[in-house]
Amino acid sequence: MTQHEPRGVVHWIDHYVVCTNDLPRWEAFHSAVLGARTAPTPAEVLDLGIFQTFTQGRHGGFIARTPLPPTRGLGKGLPRYAFFVDAADLDFHQARLASAGAVFERPVRTSAEGVPGVALYWQDPDGNQFEFWAPDVMPAGAMVGCGPARVGRISHGVFEARNLARTADFFKRYCGLEPLRDKARATDTLVLPMASGGRLIFRKVDALEGRTTGCGLPDAHTALVVRDGDFFFNLKRIWSELPEWEFDVSSGDVVAKREDMPPRTVLHLSAGGRRFKALTKRGDDWFDWDTNLFHFYGGEPIDGSMSVYEGRNIGHYIAQIEKEPGGALRLLELVGA
Numbered sequence: 001m002t003q004h005e006p007r008g009v010v011h012w013i014d015h016y017v018v019c020t021n022d023l024p025r026w027e028a029f030h031s032a033v034l035g036a037r038t039a040p041t042p043a044e045v046l047d048l049g050i051f052q053t054f055t056q057g058r059h060g061g062f063i064a065r066t067p068l069p070p071t072r073g074l075g076k077g078l079p080r081y082a083f084f085v086d087a088a089d090l091d092f093h094q095a096r097l098a099s100a101g102a103v104f105e106r107p108v109r110t111s112a113e114g115v116p117g118v119a120l121y122w123q124d125p126d127g128n129q130f131e132f133w134a135p136d137v138m139p140a141g142a143m144v145g146c147g148p149a150r151v152g153r154i155s156h157g158v159f160e161a162r163n164l165a166r167t168a169d170f171f172k173r174y175c176g177l178e179p180l181r182d183k184a185r186a187t188d189t190l191v192l193p194m195a196s197g198g199r200l201i202f203r204k205v206d207a208l209e210g211r212t213t214g215c216g217l218p219d220a221h222t223a224l225v226v227r228d229g230d231f232f233f234n235l236k237r238i239w240s241e242l243p244e245w246e247f248d249v250s251s252g253d254v255v256a257k258r259e260d261m262p263p264r265t266v267l268h269l270s271a272g273g274r275r276f277k278a279l280t281k282r283g284d285d286w287f288d289w290d291t292n293l294f295h296f297y298g299g300e301p302i303d304g305s306m307s308v309y310e311g312r313n314i315g316h317y318i319a320q321i322e323k324e325p326g327g328a329l330r331l332l333e334l335v336g337a
């Protein structure tokens, strides 16, 4: 840990998931645009959708329960996920977007989201919003393993928030992130730089667009990387202060006014998440104030730096703990359950 790094601070976005109404179309489109390859998907996830890998990361397309709402469009619809790219490759990326039939705009220079660079906005056939982001200064590790498609790590996620001050307090408390104070930043925008690279960005809105529903998976969600040794520290902190929402979306139940519910934890709909809930009575997914869904993800530094890390999911931690005699009890101690 560096001298000034708060314990439990978020370093990167590891992965995200968006929803689709046509999974084969989603798979083919993102293979063409990102050079992504469909990953072997665990059986318990197959009901939800699939994952693809690219660069050092991965992303998912999960089948929406209902038709997705209309998007607010390029550069406006939220959530939006972005990828580091080199400025010299922007023509190459536009050519690939065009041949995939993507909706996209010419690249624009901007610093409205706190960092100067060039943004190329595009959307997939479901109206999910994306961006190729060429910053003036590339963080260490951002382009490692980018492959022939020249697409780097996930650079940022942009989310809706109805009260930016409330959101800033929330992410400072549970993710160790401090707002960027920058005059170039748009006034309706909260920018939270992560410790190793990239940003979480929140845009002030009066009403939510509806692509995050506050139900949990298969909704869009974002996995936030914390140091391997901080994974349980972060869970313990969030569990000690937020309530558990006893809701399982697979029940088919409909809960009214989810957009008005406060931050809370909830079951992560995977075998690992279900096992974790059985052991601890808590879920490891969590909502912010505005139906955005997150979970933590462990990162083991490679060569002593979090610029490049080895990812650890919840299944890894459970397997590790259950191998030990008395491991389940130790898990309860770790998370204060």
Ligand SMILES: [Fe+2]
Binding pocket: 015, 221, 222, 223, 295
């Ligand atoms: Fe995830």
